[in-house]
Amino acid sequence: MEGRKKVKDEVFHLNTPLLESINMSKRVGTTVYLKMENTQPSGSFKIRGIGHLCQQLARHSKGVICSSGGNAGMAAAYAAQKMGVPATIIVPSSTPPLVVQRLQDQGATVKIVGKVWDDANTEALKLAETEGLTYVPPFDHPLLWKGHASMIAEVTASLGPSVKPGAVVVSVGGGGLLCGVIQGLKDVGWTDVPIVAMETVGADCFNAAVKAGKLVTLDDITSEAKCLGAKTACKQVFDYSQSSELTIISELVTDQQALHAIQTFLDEERVLVEMACGAALAAVYSGVIVRLQNEGRLPALLGPLVVIVCGGSTINMEQLTYLKHKLQS
């Protein structure tokens, strides 16, 4: 591959398509727009925030280090490669060989440490300090949120000056994407646009915190939506949930509903996304939006819905078959 210059102002993410989904619009009764973050380099929205963070912190660094084998790791590896700095990804031994291979194909050095993510993360933080590497957090950093916020500015431009969303639908893992969306809505003066924040049962740290009125730590992640699998939401997203200035509606779907969503999306929109993304899509396919309207929590006459299709590359046809066997029997 040809070499890349370190360009100070270069962004690594793309202005992704905003596509109207006729099928989803029919289901909801209002126009549904899909922000296709699955078409980002490295396969998910994460390149926005991680690209921004790396540009700000890692430009003259000895390299970046990350403890995610998933989409954050792929984004970190991609950003580092574009910047011409080394990337080290620490993963636990439970990580599938295919994941390790994909990270290596993206130019990263992969080290296998410990049995669970916490072990890998502890090692990553340690090496960041001892080796002088830039640590790339998965979701809890203002630079990540600032990077993610760019998607809302793009949505504004795509919709045109006279169109305002009736609501935005996002998946929530640790809250990084949600913080970015909120930041983006603030930037364009749309803080009154409600956000429907979707999680799966068993990977619902944000919903648990909202219900408890304080941050909680889940004992375990029991959902198949592994990429939503943060045990504790970040403090910023919890603070947002308590703010009277914002309308954040925290909802849950089951793994079965998330799976049904990714199957329907594949069939009707011809794109295969992860279960984590399916949580957001299920807001439409499993009638969450319509129920919220019936409950009076969203307006009956709803403006256009903007669904963030976060994407995710840790899914393939074999994984889809596995999920079907596990969840549908």
Add this chain to the structure above:
Amino acid sequence: MAEVFHLNTPLLESINMSKRVGTTVYLKMENTQPSGSFKIRGIGHLCQQLARHSKGVICSSGGNAGMAAAYAAQKMGVPATIIVPSSTPPLVVQRLQDQGATVKIVGKVWDDANTEALKLAETEGLTYVPPFDHPLLWKGHASMIAEVTASLGPSVKPGAVVVSVGGGGLLCGVIQGLKDVGWTDVPIVAMETVGADCFNAAVKAGKLVTLDDITSEAKCLGAKTACKQVFDYSQSSELTIISELVTDQQALHAIQTFLDEERVLVEMACGAALAAVYSGVIVRLQNEGRLPALLGPLVVIVCGGSTINMEQLTYLNVCHA
């Protein structure tokens, strides 16, 4: 009104395809266009030029051209009429109607529908949208090459461009686009499937030929005669167009591999282009000396297409795996 209806689609590097070919492979993701395929580029441009104050547009394609015509007409606020033969699946009719078009079922095969569309265009004063044979279509399609240039940056030139060929509209657009940016020396690998190979047949015969029938499952490549312009291009010494064929099995394998590795489901017609990588056509052309051994980056046009779903994929597997 200067509005264009198509998007500047992502150009994505495919690591998996790059490993297979031994050079960087970029994918121009035309599947992410509104209406599901690259066709909105040319049809959007043609409608903007010809249909702005028209009584409406009329088209005889139930497939991607029809969807693009319906979409463009809806954006322009003019009526769209799509004439389709009775063999058209109800799902296709429904999708066109959902896009705001009036659908009329006429005749048994495409030729019947097209004759009716041309007739109504004249009697009703509607703007006829041709599927592939019009300079305005090619000019519209050409925009994708300008975008590729901008995405690659000033110091990167493709080693080759890979496209699927039906009637030749996309290929003409790609050639137009390469001319516009001064890249006429970039070879084009023009892919078709056996049984939907009117361009390859013309190149082999040294003249335009009309196929008796379309026997490939890649129905969207199913033009029986290539357009004259694309044949003329194939005879030009200024251009390097390499016409290659793959089987339906190879196109099917390509769309399954693409779905598994790139997480996008495309039509068989698109699979023909992808099979240039997955079935080793590029590597073979290098071994034969028809492409350089040290090849610059490959740009594959992922034309997309919306007449595919999981049921159709299952059907194709049952018939052709």
